[in-house]
Amino acid sequence: MSTLIVRTRRSFATHWYAWAMVLPVVVVLAVLVGYPLGRGIYLSFTDANEANIGRTIGDFTVPATYQYVGLDNYWHILSGREGSFYPRLTWTIAWTASCVVLHYTIGLALALLLNRKLRGRSVYRVLLILPWAVPAFVAAFAWKLMYNTNNGVFNALLGKIGVAPVDWLGDPFVQKLSVIAVNTWLGVPFMMVAILGGLQSIPRELYEAAEMDGASPWQRFWNVTLPGLRPVSSTIVLLGTIWTFNMFPIIFLVIGQAGGTESEILVTYAYRLAFQGVRDYAGSASYGIVILSLLLVFSVFYRGMLKRQEAAK
Structure with a gap:
């Protein structure tokens, strides 16, 4: 010491x-x-x-009169006595996985397109980055207006082709698809910009050598592009997972109270515990620590998996 x-x-x-x-x-x-x-x-x-x-x-x-209860709050959550933790955890994982996969695949496709010599490429880049520049709460309210059952843009377009209006924010399953669409629209630009930077850092000589060896475009993509993007991809997927897992404004502002609690993720439920109803501060804090612990475990596991993959090469 x-x-x-x-x-x-x-x-x-x-x-x-x-x-x-x-x-x-x-x-x-x-x-x-x-x-x-x-x-x-x-x-x-x-x-x-x-x-x-x-x-x-x-x-x-x-004076405060609350008392120390030890691990009772955590046992109440993890034992399933509450009855809502595991269904919300399942939906939170599905929400996170769906959004991150869509973010990465669409971002990769757009980055590959913008990395080519294309007329008006600078204009396309600016237009595709715009969703990222819009504050999340502004985007959430704009999409909520477009999802409006009676006066929304989407139902108006469906009416033009003779399709019945859709209750975008009322039906539990449809509202989940709706918020995934909103979050995908917001998250793709970040992935696109990061992947585009990674693409531009891959030496052109690798592509030229692969082409001289007779590699097809798919083989060049699989054996040159994806390995070259691995350092960037590992970081942005980790960041995207953490951000999406805790993406409070989209779920809370787009859905609101329209669909009850079925579409709540863990972080929005923790907020509701603290600021609505009986205001259970201890329960909300416990949910917050559980969320933090889940993300820490995932981060450690994910980084360890990447290190093992690198060591195996």
């Missing part, structure tokens, strides 16, 4: 300027991330709710 302290002091004395530059970032992260995370972990071991959390009203302070 004393050796560690000596090394830390020596490092600070030698690199004090670097420490000074990093300190504001550390303070901001501690305030914006560290404290809320620590508070959430603490509340997850209690029975805190709106009635016993404690508050200050003017000059009058109501």
Whole structure:
């Protein structure tokens, strides 16, 4: 322990300027991330709710009366006694997998198209990036208007060809397809831009050598393009999975209360626990820690799988 302290002091004395530059970032992260995370972990071991959390009203302070309950909240969630965790987890995984697969495949196709010599390529790039520039809540409300059963654009187009209106946000199955479509529209530009950068970093000599060896376009794609994109793909798929798993605004703003709770993902249900009804802060915090744990396990497993694949080559 004393050796560690000596090394830390020596490092600070030698690199004090670097420490000074990093300190504001550390303070901001501690305030914006560290404290809320620590508070959430603490509340997850209690029975805190709106009635016993404690508050200050003017000059009058109501003391907190919630108690420590240990792992009861986690047992309540993971044991299935609640009855809603595993169905929501299944839908959250299906939602995440569907969106990430669509993000990557469509983004890859568009990136391959834009990587070719194409007239007006710059214009196409700007138009395809626009969905990414639109704030998520603006896009959610715009799509919700287009999904409107009576006055929406989609049902108006269906009426033109004699098809009956579709209840886009009322039927549980259709509303799930609807939010996947919205999130795909929002997420494809990021994948496209990242993959396009990866494509442009692949040496042209590899394609020329493969072509000289008689490789077909599919063989060049499979043996040159995809391996060359592996470093970029592994990162964006991981980021896309984490972002989509926690994609609160699309589910909450597009569906709202139209379809009950069947289309809620874990993060929207955690929000509802904390800010609607009885306001179960402890239950919401427990859901948040469970979500964090699931993503940490997935990230570790995913990175380990990639390392094993690299070591096997």
